[in-house]
Amino acid sequence: MDEQRTLFESDESLPLAARLRPQTLDEFCGQQHLLGEGKVLRRLIEGDKVCSMIFWGPPGVGKTTLARIIANRTRANFINFSAVTSGIKEIKQVMEQAEKNRRFGEKTILFVDEIHRFNKAQQDAFLPFVEKGSIILIGATTENPSFEVNGALLSRCKVFVLQPLKIEELHALLRRAVTDARGFGMQNVQISDELLEVIANFADGDARSALSTLEMAVLNGEVTESGICVTRETIEQCTSVKSLLYDKSGEEHYNLISALHKSMRNSDPDAAVYWLARMLEAGEDPLYVARRVTRFASEDIGLADPRALEIAVAAYQACHFIGMPECTVHLTQAVVYMSVAPKSNSLYVAYQSAKKDALTMLAEPVPLILRNAPTKLMKELDYGKGYKYAHDYEDKLTDMQCLPESLAGKRYYFPSEDGTEGKIKARLEEIEKWKKKQ
Numbered sequence: 001m002d003e004q005r006t007l008f009e010s011d012e013s014l015p016l017a018a019r020l021r022p023q024t025l026d027e028f029c030g031q032q033h034l035l036g037e038g039k040v041l042r043r044l045i046e047g048d049k050v051c052s053m054i055f056w057g058p059p060g061v062g063k064t065t066l067a068r069i070i071a072n073r074t075r076a077n078f079i080n081f082s083a084v085t086s087g088i089k090e091i092k093q094v095m096e097q098a099e100k101n102r103r104f105g106e107k108t109i110l111f112v113d114e115i116h117r118f119n120k121a122q123q124d125a126f127l128p129f130v131e132k133g134s135i136i137l138i139g140a141t142t143e144n145p146s147f148e149v150n151g152a153l154l155s156r157c158k159v160f161v162l163q164p165l166k167i168e169e170l171h172a173l174l175r176r177a178v179t180d181a182r183g184f185g186m187q188n189v190q191i192s193d194e195l196l197e198v199i200a201n202f203a204d205g206d207a208r209s210a211l212s213t214l215e216m217a218v219l220n221g222e223v224t225e226s227g228i229c230v231t232r233e234t235i236e237q238c239t240s241v242k243s244l245l246y247d248k249s250g251e252e253h254y255n256l257i258s259a260l261h262k263s264m265r266n267s268d269p270d271a272a273v274y275w276l277a278r279m280l281e282a283g284e285d286p287l288y289v290a291r292r293v294t295r296f297a298s299e300d301i302g303l304a305d306p307r308a309l310e311i312a313v314a315a316y317q318a319c320h321f322i323g324m325p326e327c328t329v330h331l332t333q334a335v336v337y338m339s340v341a342p343k344s345n346s347l348y349v350a351y352q353s354a355k356k357d358a359l360t361m362l363a364e365p366v367p368l369i370l371r372n373a374p375t376k377l378m379k380e381l382d383y384g385k386g387y388k389y390a391h392d393y394e395d396k397l398t399d400m401q402c403l404p405e406s407l408a409g410k411r412y413y414f415p416s417e418d419g420t421e422g423k424i425k426a427r428l429e430e431i432e433k434w435k436k437k438q
Contacts, residue, residue, distance in 0.1 A: 016215040017208045019182045020173075021065055028062060028069065029173045029207060030165040041160055048074050052130050052137040054115070054145050054154070057162030060206030063140035066162075067111040076107035076136065082114065091125045099134045108135045115139035116148035123150050130156050164205020171200045173207055174214055188227025189218055195235060202283060213238065253284075257292055260335070264293075265300050269339035276335050277328075286327050290316035293334050304344035304419035311337045342419030350413040357407065364404035397431060399438040 022028045025035055025042060034041040044050055050070055055063040064080070071078035079094055098108035110126075112118070129135050130153070137157065141148060145159055165173070174196045177183035191214075199217070203210035216238040221228040256279050263271035279289060290312070297312040315334035319327040373383035388398035401408055415425040 015212070016177060016183060017211040020177055020180065020211060022062075022069065023072065025069060025073075028066065030169045031062060031066075031162055033163070034160055045070055045073055050074060050109075050136055051158055052135075052156055053158045053160055054139045054141065054149060055160055055162055056141055056143075056145050058142055058164055058205060060203070060208035060210075061162045061164060062207065063162060064111065064113060067109065067138045067140070070138065071109045071111075074107060074109070076109045077101055079108065079110050081110055081112045088122055088125050091122060095125070095129045095134065098129060102134045110135045110137050112137065112139045114141065116141040116143040116145070120150050123153050127152055127156075165203075165207055165210075166205075167197065167200050170203055170205070170207065170210045171196055174199060174210055177211055177214055184218055184228075187218070189221070189230065190224075190227055191217070191221075191230040195230060195232060198232075198235060204283065204285070256282075256284075257289075260289070261292065261296060261300075264296055264335060264338045265343065267339055267343070269336045272335045272339045273332055276331060280324065280328055280331070286319040286324055286331060287316065289331055290319045290334070293331070293338060296338055299348045300343055300345055301338065301341050302344045302347040302421070303424055304342040304346075304416060304421040306420060308338060308341050342421075344416040344418050344421050346413060346415050346421065354412045357410070361404070361406065364406060367401065367404065369400060370402060395434060397434055399435060 025045065028035060033039065036042065055066060057063060068078060070076075077098075079098075081090075081094065094110065098110065101108050112126075115123070126135070126137055130137050137153075139145075139149065139157065145154055149157075171193070175193070178189050178191060178196075179185050196214075199210055199213050202213060213235070217230045217235050218228055220238055221230040221234055256275055260272055260275040260279065263275055276289065280286060294309070294312040294316055297308040301308040311334050315330045318330035322330070368382050369384065369386045371378070371383040373379045373385075378384075386400075388400050390396050390398055403410060413428075415421045415428065417425055
């Protein structure tokens, strides 16, 4: 729950992010799809019709701040509850107090940070109090609530999806932090818009991260007669990341992922690991890299080594479970495996060829022999007539034509002779010989 401020604690001693915490909707940064003029959440807040809700979004996008603004706007008792440090005993104590407040006509907003960390029993403890209106529950989570919040509680809450802040929104926030009296407005901080944009890019949509980076840079800036000067070197020293200037949404981002992809395709594990390290040490999301490696596993390796896809998916899961920096070794394992695995783009070529026909021949009917016939009318129309169940035949093969008549005999998949795909090619040749004999 919220800790009380002491008499000796001043605003100046608070972190920059806390000092600049928005007090009103007009000060709130980002989430215009929810809080813009006329948008649904803004109307609920301004009309004092707030219901129990879940805020789902990445760190630093304003979930806690928005809950506080709602509490101030509705003049409700605001209780900040942490799923990390609180159990069922604490929940019951808070619920009893909320019930007393309700009897006196007072609203209680219970904000539960990281609600996904509560187990089912703890989440169920909120249910009766949400149902009878003792509390307005606002939960915050970085995880998909469909999987992490139990159904009974989720059905009583409206889910709002908060998005990472845009570069321009973070840039504006940082500029306000430099000029606002609650920030560094009284210290005459000199920092260029270019460096503010560097910090905005580095924060990756996280306002708290952006403000913390700026605060560290200012505290370590060069003190001059006119104020504090923040240089590019200062920012690099504070973050200990020389590649901070890497723009995750700009050209260098695509250059590096292209270098990684093409190094793996060229079976060069050393180059691949180097480009991997360049991306991760610059702050790239490991899950983004894992997704690209997963794509590579089928696009450039495919059935030449079916294990490649398993390795890639396992690496993605490991990154999700563990995060940075521990997951670097899992991605390295995946990248090296992809680099040394036999290569084939046969699956990619097959789909692109089939896609072209699918888009230009959308009206081709499914052959009657392949259609299901669950009703009497369908059977009378010869749906499924003549279908041959392959398992009923000695060779597990039939001479049925499964493509539309206009595409009869068309081939899309041409396996290479590399790795496991060589065996697949031999098998397809056997099948083709069998069909010709028939």
